[in-house]
Amino acid sequence: QVQLVESGGGLVQPGGSLRLSCAASGDTLDYYAIGWFRQAPGKQREGVSCISSRDGTTYYINSVEGRFTISRDKNTAYLQMNSLKPEDTAEYFCAVIAQWKITTLQTWCIVGESDYWGQGTQVTVSS
Secondary structure (H helix, E strand, O other): OOEEEEEOOEEEOOOOOEEEEEEEEOOOOOOEEEEEEEEOOOOOOEEEEEEOOOOOOEEEOHHHOOOEEEEEOOOEEEEEEOOOOHHHOEEEEEEEEEHHHOOOHHHHHHHOOOOEEOOOEEEEEOO
16 A cells, blocks of 8 residues: 655746655555646646656656656655746646556556545645
C-alpha cells in the first residue's frame, strides 16, 4: 500500500512559480509510475505530467510543455511549475500505478486509472 500526500499549492500571480511535492509512505515508489493530474471547476480531470519508474521517461500535456518539470526520488515526486497562467488554476493530485500495469506512459497519463491517489492541493493563479 502507498499513502500519498501533496503539498506546495497556494495562490500565485500569473508568471509566478510553485513547486508541488507528493510524499509517499507505506511503500517505496521504485516500481510505480507517478503522475500529476488536475481538475478545475466545471472541467474534466486531466493528466498534466507523468514519469516512469525506471527509465525516466516523461510525458507532458501540450499546454504545460516547457513550463512544468516533473521529477522524482525514492519516495517523493515533484512538479516544478513555472510561468503559471490563470488557466492552470485547479486542484492538483498525484497518483501512482505499478509500472507493469501500463503499456505506455502517455496512455496512462491521459486516462488516469491509478492504484493510489493523494488528497489534492489547490493551485490558484490570479492577479
